[in-house]
Amino acid sequence: MRVLIVGAGVIGTSIAYHLAVRGADVMVLERNGVACAASGKSGGFLALDWCDGTPLMPLARRSFALHAELAASLQGDWGYRRMTTYAGEMGRSHASQHDAAPGWIAPDVAIAGQIGSTATTAQVHPAAFTIGMMRAAEALGAELRPGEAEGLLRRNGAVAGVVVGGEALEADAVVIAMGPWSILAAQWLKLPPVFGLKGHSLIFQTGATIPPEALFLEYAEPGGPMLTPEVFPRADGTTYVCGISSESSLPINPDFVSPDDGAIDRLQALCARMSPILARAPVLASQACFRPVTADGLPLIGAVPGARGAYVATGHSVWGILNAPATGEAMAELILDGAARSVDLSPFNPARLAALDPDRVSITRRLGR
Ligand SMILES: Cc1cc2nc3c(=O)[nH]c(=O)nc-3n(C[C@H](O)[C@H](O)[C@H](O)COP(=O)(O)OP(=O)(O)OC[C@H]3O[C@@H](n4cnc5c(N)ncnc54)[C@H](O)[C@@H]3O)c2cc1C
Structure with missing residues (x-):
């Protein structure tokens, strides 16, 4: 299965790694550079239990454990340590x-x-971790492709790829992982707003x-x-x-x-x-x-309603570095097996929030300079 992930932040690269581990054919499309945005400039702080009592608890606890496993199994050079x-x-x-x-x-x-x-808090260097996930995915066959997604390719009612530089890049599944720029994808898909x-x-x-x-x-x-x-x-x-x-x-x-x-x-x-x-x-x-x-403070992680072949993973707010590994693992399960097993993704289902109407979203390039 060919999966095209738009955005090489910590969420996109973590999904790429977990898909590549499962043997998927993965391409990550990035308009600027791996970790060029918040994923390269955040704190990189990790906590086991600070999301307890919220819908994020299982995702955060699974992620905290995965961070330790990834640092050990990949001998990660991203400064993982307990604090x-x-x-x-x-x-x-x-x-x-x-x-x-x-x-x-x-x-x-x-x-x-x-x-x-040191049992409950830890850290990574976020840029090094994000790059580390991309390199580990590449070692398993994933491809990093420079380019800006400009729209979606559709075939027989399903999303079948991404348009880049006027050309079509075909895929069986497309994942929107554009961080705050995921709002731009609301021009192509019925997505709730991301700020x-x-x-x-x-x-x-x-x-x-x-x-x-x-x-x-x-x-x-x-x-x-x-x-x-x-x-x-x-x-x-x-x-x-x-x-x-x-x-x-x-x-x-x-x-x-x-x-x-x-x-x-x-x-x-x-x-x-x-x-x-x-x-x-x-x-x-x-x-x-x-x-x-997002409007309710929880991430959007799942299939985009009404758009076969389209998925979204964004809106992780202050816990994107922490929650990237379990997001990647669960998204790989959802895309390849049809359902996530490691973490219940239902609290993050994009369908819980009202979507913008793509026909009424008018985002010009005026601010893009
Ligand atoms: C000051 C600050 C401190 C933080 N500290 C922590 C912390 O200590 N611990 C923690 O867990 N979290 C922390 N966070 C949160 C964390 O940084 C974010 O949740 C996380 O980085 C979001 O990752 P992302 O991959 O969703 O988005 P991003 O990092 O924004 O990546 C999105 C990527 O998509 C690319 N892109 C956008 N549009 C397109 C397009 N059309 N085509 C191709 N590519 C495109 C962008 O260039 C970018 O590389 C902090 C955030 C901030 C702002």
Whole structure:
């Protein structure tokens, strides 16, 4: 069976890997570069039980286990490691500090407690993981094809491929995994809307000075909103910090995503206040990206109703890196066997949300530059 996946983010490449393991003939179509968007610029934080009590619980728990298995079985070079995780706040005066407070934070940061251990929290370098999934899929015969999907090929009432550069690429099944740009596919298919929420981040060169301790903080920015910075020291000697979100509009071309005016300066000031190490460390990257979100906050994972041969996997919001492996495994089962066995996908069925009418979706290339 030939499967064409549109989008080489963490979701598209994870589906490609699991399909390739099962022996499918896989092609991944990517308009810019593997991991060029949120999948390359996110935190890469993983948690076993933070989705417990929600419809995401089975997907997250299966994914947390698969991340460990993939790192071991593929000898993945993507910085997978377990972490200790703390919550706290900064910017208020505090009389006492939690016993286990990391030594590398400023006195201004008060740790409220430990919220994750090496049994329950972990991380990957998200770009390296996404590329690692694509390389592992390629080693099993999958093909990465540069190009932008411009429409769908239809035959006998079914979706039979993708149009790229005016040419048809044929396939038995097509998977829309275009992250927040999946909204563009609503011009071709009856899909519920997917929105993009912007987040800013910095990567510092910190060497071995910060141990594997993740931080989730609250910070009332002077004269500004309440911020919730997240800090992830990585195995490669860098430290990732994100913390300023915005509702800026999504450029049609992922290459045109750039930080909002002033956001990086605010984030850098926050980091300098958070840790004397970050205050001194060289900045390796200042960046922004959009996470894909749906109207009810749950991903769309499944067959597209009324369009035989079409599937969608997007809208993973803040847990796309965590939930990619189980999404890939379940999508491979759905496409090849007709049903997912490893995880119940019914909470993520695209049919649960009202679809846009493709005839009434008018998305021009005006913003695409
Ligand atoms: C600041 C921030 C921090 C985050 N931190 C974490 C975290 O710590 N842990 C976690 O689990 N998740 C985290 N996330 C969420 C995670 O990054 C996303 O859920 C995930 O990366 C989404 O992956 P995706 O493959 O769906 O989309 P994307 O990464 O956006 O990939 C979509 C791909 O489709 C391609 N594409 C689009 N249109 C076309 C077309 N027409 N033809 C061909 N290709 C196309 C794009 O170029 C892109 O490569 C974070 C997100 C943000 C914004």
